[in-house]
Amino acid sequence: MKTVLLATTALLAGAFGAAADGQLNLYNWGNYTSPELIEKFTAETGIEVTITDYDSNTTALAKVEAGGSGFDLVVPSANYVPVFVEKGLLAPLDKSRLSNFDNIAADWKDVAWDPNRDYTIPWQWGTTGVAVNTSVYDGDINTSEIFLNPPAELVGKVNVVPEMNDVIALTIFNVGGDACTEDLEVLRKVRDKLMAAKDSWISMDYGTTDKLSSNDLVATVNWNGSTMRARLNNADVAYGYPKEGYPLWMDSVGLLADAQNVDEAYKFLDFIMIPENAALISTFARYANGIAGSDAFMPEEMKTAPEIVIPAEFAAAGRFLPTCPQKATELYTAIWTELRK
Template sequence: MTQKSYASALGTVRRHAFIAVMTGTMLASWSAGVHAADQLNIYNWGEYINPEVLKKFEDETKIKVNLATYSSNEEMLAKIQGGATGYDIVFPSVHMQDIMAKLDLLQKTDINQYEGFKNIDPSFLRTKSDTKGEYCLPYAWGSVGIMYNRKILGKDITGWHDLLATVKEKKLKFTLLDDMREVLAVGLILNGNTINSTDPKQLQQSADTIIAMKPQVAAFTYDSRPLVQSGDVAAAHFFVGSMVDVFGNQKDLGYVIPEEGATMYQEDMCVLKSAPNKDNAVKFMQFYTRPEVAALNVSQQTNGTPNVPARALTPDRIKNSTEINPTAETMKRLQIFEDLGANLRQVDRVWTRVKTAQ
């Protein structure tokens, strides 16, 4: 598929991200001609890397790390396609990595030939475009489940049906992510369908399921963790990273991977073909294969890591958490998003129906 047609297939979500990004401030200090050989420019999700990891890399290599952040795959892609220059490393989700590969945006790094790559669990080579790890390094992963306040609910919950019954009975509210595919995935799972379905009937059925929830939905938002902590809402559709809050208040807070099933995410570390500091970018990828480095990141992030020996180096609360490190049986209930290509348009139309329904 050509770059033009592929970009079109990303739909309204990406167009909105593009408008938001292009009205923001461009990183002038990263413009052409300013880059020094001792710099590395990382573009990552907000709060998705431990600052101590960056400091350790700087201390060891004397390479100055500049960090910029984004809030969605679509925002990141829109900015890069919109002409932003200077970024070296990005962290796309698996399906976005496949999109970026088709758009010829990623640099081959041969990271799989580096000795430290032996630490990576081969099951995390999930992309269709990079099955051997010749381009990107598996970075972090986790589930998307339900963070909840057991003090408000009066109980622990097991999944979506349990949550819905409880909030209806007690006249409580919960939040859903402001994320098209994540929310529709909940509806698809509850109706026994794959999260990557593009069947019109199944998508409409998913929309009906989510719309039926809306009287109990306080908001579609990413900013829900403080609301659950304060008890303003009983629960939130959220990422396993919320375990950082659960560890801080285990008496009142919990996180569950729904018994009905859930999505999982995985981000990979990739070097852009346009990167001005490719050598430094590869050095950082090699640095991150070290178990103690990956463990340092996970200890602050409370995500899972594809780096097998790193898992044993994490604090006990993380190492022993079945929410962060699910059992093999639970893993069977997790699904990961795939690139839908042009079919993303019909998903976007269904999402618009969900958001506008009264």
């Protein structure tokens, strides 16, 4: 009797296998994963996806490094990918299992932080600039002075996202230095400028999309896609490209070395490299992705958005942030720690 029951159960399990088997734990930035994308993936593969949020690269690194996190996929920024790789936290990708690998756009196929894309595939890329509510300040917003030396209307109202690499890079560009500079004269100016500016800030916090939408924040250092989402809710919000220079960045998905659901993870990685699916990611978070041909599936508003299509006059000011040498990172961390006190 027992055998019959077991056999029946096995049969049933086989029949409904597509709906019941497999799960995947995705560890991603908060408010960054398209629910539509996940629904579609689950509908097609039967794999249940659990999403856990983090708010910074350091948080993600610390949690993954502690071990036993149970996550399968993580989405670090370009400058953190080498750190994850160096610490042995990411598994090299078996490209024979990724049939859509060739869909990665030529620009993003071989990148400095992950040569030949041995460890990660593109998730989204964008820019870091400033977001300003133009009903409060209608002057020139295409400058990092918005947060480094705010106009009178914005003094005491500026938020700065606590993302070290972006903020330090914006400030280095503002005082005329290059990304990853170790020039002490430049860095002294960076520190002094930040320390002086800090008094005119109201907070150093995330959650800018919601707060810009609800007018709780009127000026902040922000990412382009977040600003676009806020503008769709609140027409007064505008995005500024600092003409002194602003960072370009990309977040990429990597497979964790201690992933438990490796097969499911490969299915997901392959799935998001299909242009139609990559477009879903972008339509939700409002950043461009690195998959060729996904534009065709994007809504019209994305194709013309001033936050996504970089205006020609500011294109040259955008600079990709490389992974800085340890020495530079140490100096930046020292400045950052002093600032955050």
